[in-house]
Amino acid sequence: MASKRQMGSTCRVAGVLLLLVGSIAALVAVAVIQDTWRFKEYSLEFGIVIDSGSSRSNVYLYEWPGEKQNETGVVTERMNCRVAGAGISEMKVDPKKDEASWDGFRECMLNITKAIPVEKHQSTLLFLGATAGMRLLHEKDEQKSDEILESLQEYLKTLPFNFQNASIITGQEEGLYGWVTVNYLMGNLLTKTLWNIYAHPEGEKTIGSMDLGGASTQIAFAVQEDLQGPDYLHVQLYGYPYNVYTHSFLCYGKNEAGKRILDRIVKESSDPSYILNPCYPEGYNITMNASAIYDTECTTKPKDYNPDRELLMVGTSSSDKCGRLVKSIFDFKTCSSPQCSFDGVEQPPVMGDFMAYAGFFYTARALGIQGMSDVDNFYDIVKNFCQSHWTVLRGSEERKRISDQYLKTYCYSGHYVSAMLVDGYKFDKETWKNIVFQKEVKKTSIGWSLGYMLTMSNMIPSEVKEIPPLTNSVFAGLIFLFSALTIITVVFVFIFLVRACF
Numbered sequence: 001m002a003s004k005r006q007m008g009s010t011c012r013v014a015g016v017l018l019l020l021v022g023s024i025a026a027l028v029a030v031a032v033i034q035d036t037w038r039f040k041e042y043s044l045e046f047g048i049v050i051d052s053g054s055s056r057s058n059v060y061l062y063e064w065p066g067e068k069q070n071e072t073g074v075v076t077e078r079m080n081c082r083v084a085g086a087g088i089s090e091m092k093v094d095p096k097k098d099e100a101s102w103d104g105f106r107e108c109m110l111n112i113t114k115a116i117p118v119e120k121h122q123s124t125l126l127f128l129g130a131t132a133g134m135r136l137l138h139e140k141d142e143q144k145s146d147e148i149l150e151s152l153q154e155y156l157k158t159l160p161f162n163f164q165n166a167s168i169i170t171g172q173e174e175g176l177y178g179w180v181t182v183n184y185l186m187g188n189l190l191t192k193t194l195w196n197i198y199a200h201p202e203g204e205k206t207i208g209s210m211d212l213g214g215a216s217t218q219i220a221f222a223v224q225e226d227l228q229g230p231d232y233l234h235v236q237l238y239g240y241p242y243n244v245y246t247h248s249f250l251c252y253g254k255n256e257a258g259k260r261i262l263d264r265i266v267k268e269s270s271d272p273s274y275i276l277n278p279c280y281p282e283g284y285n286i287t288m289n290a291s292a293i294y295d296t297e298c299t300t301k302p303k304d305y306n307p308d309r310e311l312l313m314v315g316t317s318s319s320d321k322c323g324r325l326v327k328s329i330f331d332f333k334t335c336s337s338p339q340c341s342f343d344g345v346e347q348p349p350v351m352g353d354f355m356a357y358a359g360f361f362y363t364a365r366a367l368g369i370q371g372m373s374d375v376d377n378f379y380d381i382v383k384n385f386c387q388s389h390w391t392v393l394r395g396s397e398e399r400k401r402i403s404d405q406y407l408k409t410y411c412y413s414g415h416y417v418s419a420m421l422v423d424g425y426k427f428d429k430e431t432w433k434n435i436v437f438q439k440e441v442k443k444t445s446i447g448w449s450l451g452y453m454l455t456m457s458n459m460i461p462s463e464v465k466e467i468p469p470l471t472n473s474v475f476a477g478l479i480f481l482f483s484a485l486t487i488i489t490v491v492f493v494f495i496f497l498v499r500a501c502f
């Protein structure tokens with residue numbers, strides 16, 4: 001009789017405990033899968049940025065889960081499209097002459113449009129930002145640069161999107177947005193904690209950014225709070241202050257620097273119909289028009305300038321000579337500050353890791369370097385490349401996809417990258433190892449465009465409010481139900497124990 005009663009009470013205890021464990025398990029399970037549910041339930045949002053550089057335009061389509069707009073770590077690149085034809089600064093503001101450019105834009109925008117669900121078109125933000133090519137044109141011919149932007153604005157307004165702006169961004173903005181992109185993608189600005197709440201990451205680690213475009217180059221990295229000057233930008237991101245040093249060098253992009261180097265070579269040569277070019281490989285000769293070098297604000301035209309004059313360049317594969325010529329376009333001497341990069345521009349010592357992308361990445365890749373490297377190794381590879389015969393370079397399997405037009409440029413650009421980074425920005429044997437040559441992070445291209453969109457659409461507010469992780473009413477209901485069940489069970493157990501023990 002007594003044992004039967006005891007067994008019965010044990011069963012009841014077991015039953016109640018089972019209910020308790022079950023309730024807690026259900027509670028945890030709901031909490032865990034809630035995030036997954038939410039993610040699927042919310043539709044995607046889209047944003048488009050057209051990056052109009054000096055040599056070409058690229059259209060980027062970004063996507064992120066809706067209602068998470070104010071959070072981070074979730075914007076990714078859905079697709080990008082390279083607009084056929086030259087950069088917009090080459091446009092003639094004549095529908096006939098610009099037909100190829102317009103066709104390029106139409107084709108890309110059509111492909112991008114197809115990738116966005118129709119019901120999302122109206123809410124898709126659209127920006128166009130033009131960089132150094134248009135900055136140069138604006139200096140040379142303001143009216144023309146305005147007309148080009150106006151015609152683009154008119155076209156972009158006809159698209160079904162929420163068009164925001166088509167404008168020339170400054171070199172400093174370009175540098176800062178590149179830095180924001182890199183640090184956003186690396187999760188340095190905000191990370192998701194274990195509890196699904198966004199927080200500022202431990203420590204203050206950010207990564208520097210180096211961009212090499214066609215007409216300009218940018219460096220940006222975070223420095224101590226107390227440094228002041230025109231190149232220091234005090235910014236507030238997610239409520240956290242940063243002091244970012246950034247400078248943009250106009251006419252120091254890969255193409256414009258190439259023209260300046262050719263200008264030196266031409267001016268040092270006595271015979272324009274036979275110019276020895278130490279930066280071109282032996283076995284590679286090319287006839288170019290003088291306009292290819294002088295139709296830019298970055299070089300000074302010779303006295304007897306004739307744009308149609310033909311110049312024959314004969315490659316000689318002279319690495320050392322090319323290296324000296326490349327350095328001659330920089331001014332490493334003038335400096336009225338404690339430390340300068342070049343051309344008298346003040347720059348504090350480089351700190352931390354750096355991401356080198358765009359032209360830096362393409363140059364390194366052509367030389368067979370990816371990711372991190374060693375500075376001596378870099379020099380050796382450049383020298384080896386520069387001393388190679390054209391047939392050797394052209395014959396190599398890994399450079400098969402590089403066209404002649406680009407392949408001929410990597411000797412000077414190898415020297416150019418090392419001169420800029422070592423003699424200019426003052427990377428040494430140790431700090432060079434902190435540079436990673438890369439073009440994408442998490443399948444998203446590195447450049448100014450993502451940082452620009454995030455900033456322009458207020459997706460990186462300077463002040464963050466706590467983002468409540470729970471809003472779903474079903475979820476709240478479930479939590480309530482299981483919590484109530486747990487409490488009731490606990491009360492039951494308590495009463496039961498009191499009864500059983502006393």
Ligand SMILES: *[C@@H]1O[C@H](CO)[C@@H](O)[C@H](O)[C@H]1NC(C)=O
Nearest residue numbers: 066067068069070458461465
């Ligand atoms: C983002 O935050 C701002 C201000 O906190 C708010 O007005 C806006 O509606 C939010 N956007 C979304 C999509 O939740």
Ligand SMILES: *[C@@H]1O[C@H](CO)[C@@H](O)[C@H](O)[C@H]1NC(C)=O
Nearest residue numbers: 080081082083084107108111
């Ligand atoms: C647009 O999409 C078509 C079909 O997918 C593709 O063949 C074409 O190359 C795309 N155009 C561009 C400029 O990427």
Ligand SMILES: *[C@@H]1O[C@H](CO)[C@@H](O)[C@H](O)[C@H]1NC(C)=O
Nearest residue numbers: 164165166167168169170173
């Ligand atoms: C467009 O961009 C320019 C330059 O960034 C800015 O001055 C202007 O206010 C912007 N216009 C709009 C409507 O956002």
Ligand SMILES: *[C@@H]1O[C@H](CO)[C@@H](O)[C@H](O)[C@H]1NC(C)=O
Nearest residue numbers: 282283284285286313314315
């Ligand atoms: C380039 O020019 C040099 C000197 O005139 C000549 O010997 C060589 O055959 C030329 N090479 C090519 C590929 O035209």
Ligand SMILES: *[C@@H]1O[C@H](CO)[C@@H](O)[C@H](O)[C@H]1NC(C)=O
Nearest residue numbers: 287288289290291292307308
């Ligand atoms: C040089 O200019 C002429 C006339 O402007 C043009 O027809 C020719 O294609 C140009 N040559 C090169 C190599 O670009």
